[in-house]
Amino acid sequence: MMKNYKRPWLWLPASVSHSLGPFFLKLHGSFRSYKTYSWNSFEWRGLKFANRLGLAAGMDKDGAHIGDWWTLGAGFLEIGTIVPKAQSPNSGILLDRDNHLQALWNRMGFPSRGVESFKHTLSKYADRHHTPIFVNIGKNRSTPLESAADDYVHLINDLDLFADAFVINISSPNTQGLRTLLSREYLQNFLGPIIEKRNQIGTTPLLLKLSPDLSDQELEFCLLQSLKMNIDGWVITNTTLTRPKGSRFPTDGGVSGTPLANLSKEVLRKTVKILGDQRGDRLIVSVGGVMSSEDVFERLEMGADLVEIFTALIFEGPFFFKNAAHEYRTRHQ
Template identity: 40%
Template sequence: MFPLWKWIPAKVAHALSPIGLTIYAAFKGSDQSLVWQPFDWNGIHFPNRLGIAGGVDKNAQHILDWQSLGAGFIEIGTITPEPQTANPGKIIDRLWGQKTLWNKMGFPNLGQSEIFYNLKAAQSECRLAVFANIGKNRTTSNQDASEDYRILTEKFAPEVQALVVNVSSPNTSGLRDLQSGTELKNLVEKVVLAASNKPVLVKLSPDMSTDQLELAVDASLSAGAKGFVFTNTTLDRESYPQFPKEGGLSGSAVALRSLATLKSALAYLGERRKGLLIVSAGGVLTAQDIKERISVGADLVQVYSVLVFEGPSFFQKVAQEFSA
């Protein structure tokens, strides 16, 4: 049934996928977690190292589906304070052969109140760690952005295991400017203060120079961040000139950059890496890729694009390979 998906236009497939996911989870899901390479960090237990990346369950409507399909943890969002629609025009496209996605979504989501409601509704049956990925509304200026992040942190920190500060989406104008030294330090400080001891991670872009990456890492740590997600989607078009300049590429197209960013950040962190949570996302398409990210030094791994190309059974396939 899954290969049929390929013949449906990307936007329609994207709109239908929540229904498909719920049906699939009802038939193929399990009430047992998939356990392989279990991991504990900061009092949080992960039955396995593979979770869903930001943007997959933007509205926290499928937490229990992903749990039953074998995810080891779940990142909801990106959540913004107010609901907002996607960017105008075409927002998603895919290259099946190259396992690459292009998207220009721009945080379409139901807004904090409704997402909070959805999260609470799933809590009594949820056994997995939930991270809340937070961002700013597109109508909020960068100058006022920290207030959006603070509001979201105060609301979600008591209900989740960690917060992920998203300053790396290429689809909200100017958002990536918040990754630069002083701005990032001020922003993360405010989030850490509002998070009342819940760990705060920072999600960074794969498109930074080494200097920019190191500055962003230092700024985050000096502000009290406890880890990172490396990385978001890429603006690089060198191998994919057919896509528009705006929008982010994921899947194969970002794999080398994400891996290089992970390696370079870990090399820079050195001894300071101890105690941090390092999450790798970007171009993870096989169990072998997961093994590589872990062997390089990631604690956890996340996926988005491969779920589009391979379907939601990916978690079960990976568990089989790790248990073989």
């Protein structure tokens, strides 16, 4: 049973504790002596990961704290989702938390300061990056699906200097129609110009973030089609539109945390199986319902190269990265 008195922020409304997070992150960064947690280190395409546990997209959408996360022990960061033009969040309630289910619900819809402001932030902090930075990119709400690829091409062109890898996000449930881009009708035409642009300007890896709500056939199609087009890896998964038993969350918006764990693990298991030997050195990042160090190690054993957390930081607190490092070292002494 979770002890809320040890995590006083869980008594606060979700939106309030969410907005206090950055303040405590800064405070932590200014007090501690810096040290990267090295455990189960990993190298991929020239990128060095001191450890395989990173921050999932959505926590630091504009990269405002890009210089601070590593002080908590994150092995890498996924910043974003970034969109080309500044936009506000969806209207109405955006975030809720269920302490009993250990779940978050959100319908943010890519609030973003836009790419110009993001570039400024990244250039300011460039010399303070201590971990690989993945930049998660999306489309503006106002961009029609037919020209969605233009937004991603624009972002890759503008941000190539700053990103160690791009994560193409077409799996958020909170931008209308976005997930349609994963379908047979759209995926090839959508990915084509994006991959072409990347090939023109460099070699920064492109990863595709998938939804946990795909049918087996849809998952197989997305994986094999993107593999054929030479994508460099996958981030699995985003939040789910399914609802756990006893949930009081609205029917729109995405659920994360414990209720997502089994879905996300199933997608990982199927992905490893579908790709088989064709996977080569392509990267698999597992995210969704990773709530303990045990869960991190399980995802790695299942075949993920890297693991990310979001909701666990809310329920378990900022020492999650440190605890995982400690747990790993204890097991491997």
